[in-house]
Every structure is written in structure tokens, then in C-alpha cells.
Amino acid sequence: MTPRLRPDLHTIPTYVPRLALPDSIDPIELAGNETTFGPLPSALEAVSAAAAGSNRYQDNRSGELVGALADVLAVPRDRVIAGCGSVSLCHNLALITCGAPTDEVLMAWRSFETYPIAARIAGARVVQVPLADDVHDLDAMAAAVTANTRLVFVCNPNNPTATAVGRAELERFVDAVPPHVLVCIDEAYLEFLRMPDRPDGVEIGRNRPNVVALRTFSKAYGLASLRVGYAVGDPAVIAALHRVHVAFSVGRVAQAAALASLAAPGELRRRTDAVAAERERVRDALCALGYPVPPSQANFLWLGLADEATSFTVAAAEAGIRVADYGEGVRVTIGTPAENDAFLTFAAAWARTAQQCRSA
Structure with a gap:
């Protein structure tokens, strides 16, 4: 007899790993939603110093990091909590808002894979509202809110389509949601935004108790494997998150690296400017080749290839380039200029072959 487990576990989707490649291939890695650059130099120094104290437990509440974040964001400390990446905070937001099978979590789709899992x-x-031209359809999402809605996720910029909605539009949406429904504005790619009406979840939530902003050090800061993110919101929401927080889940090294990264805004800006310039260069080249690629506000591009997405992904893998297949489209992370050039060479060849097959 096996242990008695939850009968609904089969309904929970699992996180899909990257496409496996033969051991003989050292791929150009453009599938993982990471930065190609390593941690900032100052963060590397902090990691080395912090590792020496790994025999001791870290501060469970990440007090020094929370204090630094509060100072940078100009908010009280009780409005900030650190987590094991923003992913863990997504899960915890679902845990503090939902407790019955009738409770609903609303999100756009396609969006971040963690939301339906959480x-x-x-x-x-799970209630999913289709994107409109690869962008959050906020009017449709507002209309989808019911008496059972407990939590709304808005990924902005959106993973995997890289699109974003502006601040005014986002504020209109939040104000259309009942104040007892928690709205999570997930800003994992905030540092890559280059748009006039720049959204800012922390500012939007400053006077709106039902808004919480999520941010992370995994992307622009290059700390993906150290797992540190944070939430900013109303003190009551943050206090509830502390109740479901997994003890000691933000490691000593992660806290030190995040603190050092936070203190290097100039280095970060130079890095994100370089990524933004490369994404525009790559997108222009792809559009010239005939690929459907919406404007990106993140560190990746979305190729809306529909039923050709999987064949594109497999062909890329055979060429030694790993991209992320979502069935209806492909996400391609911006790499180094050399990596991007290799990808564009493949994309040009694939486009010629695909056109020949369509014409045959």
C-alpha cells in the first residue's frame, strides 16, 4: 500500500525543463530566462566573503537587505519582504489568499508558468484570459473578476511574450478591480523597460492596499541560481507573507550578493542598456526576415510561430542553439553579440527552408 496523497495532484502542472541536447553539443543557451552576463563584479566579491560564514544560519528575515530595499524604494521596512526568488513569493501569495476550491486566481495566458502551478x-x-496581440488584455481581465476571485497576477513585462502595458493603463485596471482582491504586479524584467509611460508597481501600490509588486535579482543582476527576490506591498499583506515564509530560504550568500548588487546602479544600467540595444538589433533583423516579433520590453524576444514553433526549436537545437518552445511561439533570450549573430544566421537559414517547404 502506498501513502495516501492528495487526489488532485495530477491536475497540478509541472515545470517543464529545457530541451535536452546530446552530450556532444555545447549549446548556445538562449532558452533559460537568464542574463548571459555573470553577477556584477561587486556582487562576486560579496559572495566570496559571505561564503566563509556558511556554517552559520543567516538572518531569517533578511533584515539588512530589507532595510536597503526600503531605503532605495522610499518605503517603510514593513512593506518589504525577501523571498527565495520571486517564484516562492508567487506561491506564497496564492497561499495567503486562497483556501477553498471555489477560490479563483486570475491571470493572462500565455504568461509565467508558475502562476497556474501556484x-x-x-x-x-485557475482562470486564464487570452492575450490580445501578445499583450495583457486588461479590460477582459477586469471583466473576468468574479465574487470568487482572490488573486490576480499581472506579469509586466510579460513572460514569455516580452510585451508590457504602460502605467496609466495598469492603474486603470487596478482601480477597476474590487479592493478586496489582491493584484500582484510581477516586475521581474523591470530593469529592461524602455518605454515613455514606464509602469512601476511599487508606486502604483503605494496608496493601494490591494497591490503588491514582485521583483527579483535573478534577471538583470545575474543572480538566477542564488534565488533572491522581494515583494513590496501593504504591511498587512507582507505580514501574511511572513506567516507562510519557509524559514531560512534566502541564503546568506544570496543576501550578500543582492546587497552588493543594489549598491551598484551604474553597473546595472550599463548592462541593461547593452541588452536593450542588442534586443532591438536582433528584433530588427528577425522582422526583416519575416518573423512575427512584437516589440520587447524584456531581455528576450517572442517569435509567434504558431504551429511551426516546435519544428523551429528542434532545428535550432540541431544547430547547437537552445531556445524555449511554448507550442504557439518561441522565446529567445538575448545573449552576447556573438551568440545573437549565430542565432540570426540559423534563423535566416530556417526561414529560407521553411519558405521552400511552404511553396512545395
């Missing part, structure tokens, strides 16, 4: 782990119902 909702179902919390035992809630």
Missing part, C-alpha cells in the same frame, strides 16, 4: 498547489481554480 494556484493549484493552493487548491484554487
Whole structure:
């Protein structure tokens, strides 16, 4: 007899790993939603110093980091909590808002894969609203809110389509949501935004108790494997997140690296400017080749290839380039100029072959 487990576990989707390649291939890695650059130099120094104290437990509440974040964001400390990446905070937001099978978690789709997983782990119902031209359809999302809605996720910029909505539009949406429904504005790619009406979840939530902003050090700061993110919101929401926080989940090294990274805004800006310039160069080249690529506000591009997405991904893998296949499209992370050039060479060849097959 096997142990008695939750009968609904089969309904919870699992996180899909990257496409496996033969051991003989050292791929150009453009599938993982990471930065190609390593940690900032100052963060590397902090990591080395902090590692020496790894025999001691770290501050469970990440007090020094929370204090530094509060100072940078100009908010009280009780409005900030650190987490094991923003992913863990997504799960915890579902846990503090949902407790019955009738509870609903609303999100755009396609969006970040963690959202439906977090909702179902919390035992809630997933409600997905289709994107409109690869962008959040905020009017449709507002209309989809019901008496059972407990939590709304807005990924802005959106993963995997790289699109973003502006601040005014986002504020209109938040104000259309009932104040008892928690709205999570997930800003994992905030540092790559280059748009006039720049959204800012922290500012939007400053006077709106039902808004919480999520941010991370995994992307622009190059700390993906150290796992440190943070949430900013109303003190009551932050206090609730502390109740479901997994003890000691933000390591000593991660806290030190995040603190050092936070203190290097100039280095970060130079890095993100370089990524933004490369994404525009790569997008222009792809559009010239006939690929459907919406404007990007993130560190990746979305190729809306529909039913050709999987064949594109497989062909890229055979060429030694790993990209992320979503069935209806492909996400391609911006790499180094040399990596991007190799990808564009492949994309040009694939476009010629695909056109020949369509014409045959």
C-alpha cells in the first residue's frame, strides 16, 4: 500500500525543463530566462566573503537587505519582504489568499508558468484570459473578476511574450478591480523597460492596499541560481507573507550578493542598456526576415510561430542553439553579440527552408 496523497495532484502542472541536447553539443543557451552576463563584479566579491560564514544560519528575515530595499524604494521596512526568488513569493501569495476550491486566481495566458502551478498547489481554480496581440488584455481581465476571485497576477513585462502595458493603463485596471482582491504586479524584467509611460508597481501600490509588486535579482543582476527576490506591498499583506515564509530560504550568500548588487546602479544600467540595444538589433533583423516579433520590453524576444514553433526549436537545437518552445511561439533570450549573430544566421537559414517547404 502506498501513502495516501492528495487526489488532485495530477491536475497540478509541472515545470517543464529545457530541451535536452546530446552530450556532444555545447549549446548556445538562449532558452533559460537568464542574463548571459555573470553577477556584477561587486556582487562576486560579496559572495566570496559571505561564503566563509556558511556554517552559520543567516538572518531569517533578511533584515539588512530589507532595510536597503526600503531605503532605495522610499518605503517603510514593513512593506518589504525577501523571498527565495520571486517564484516562492508567487506561491506564497496564492497561499495567503486562497483556501477553498471555489477560490479563483486570475491571470493572462500565455504568461509565467508558475502562476497556474501556484494556484493549484493552493487548491484554487485557475482562470486564464487570452492575450490580445501578445499583450495583457486588461479590460477582459477586469471583466473576468468574479465574487470568487482572490488573486490576480499581472506579469509586466510579460513572460514569455516580452510585451508590457504602460502605467496609466495598469492603474486603470487596478482601480477597476474590487479592493478586496489582491493584484500582484510581477516586475521581474523591470530593469529592461524602455518605454515613455514606464509602469512601476511599487508606486502604483503605494496608496493601494490591494497591490503588491514582485521583483527579483535573478534577471538583470545575474543572480538566477542564488534565488533572491522581494515583494513590496501593504504591511498587512507582507505580514501574511511572513506567516507562510519557509524559514531560512534566502541564503546568506544570496543576501550578500543582492546587497552588493543594489549598491551598484551604474553597473546595472550599463548592462541593461547593452541588452536593450542588442534586443532591438536582433528584433530588427528577425522582422526583416519575416518573423512575427512584437516589440520587447524584456531581455528576450517572442517569435509567434504558431504551429511551426516546435519544428523551429528542434532545428535550432540541431544547430547547437537552445531556445524555449511554448507550442504557439518561441522565446529567445538575448545573449552576447556573438551568440545573437549565430542565432540570426540559423534563423535566416530556417526561414529560407521553411519558405521552400511552404511553396512545395
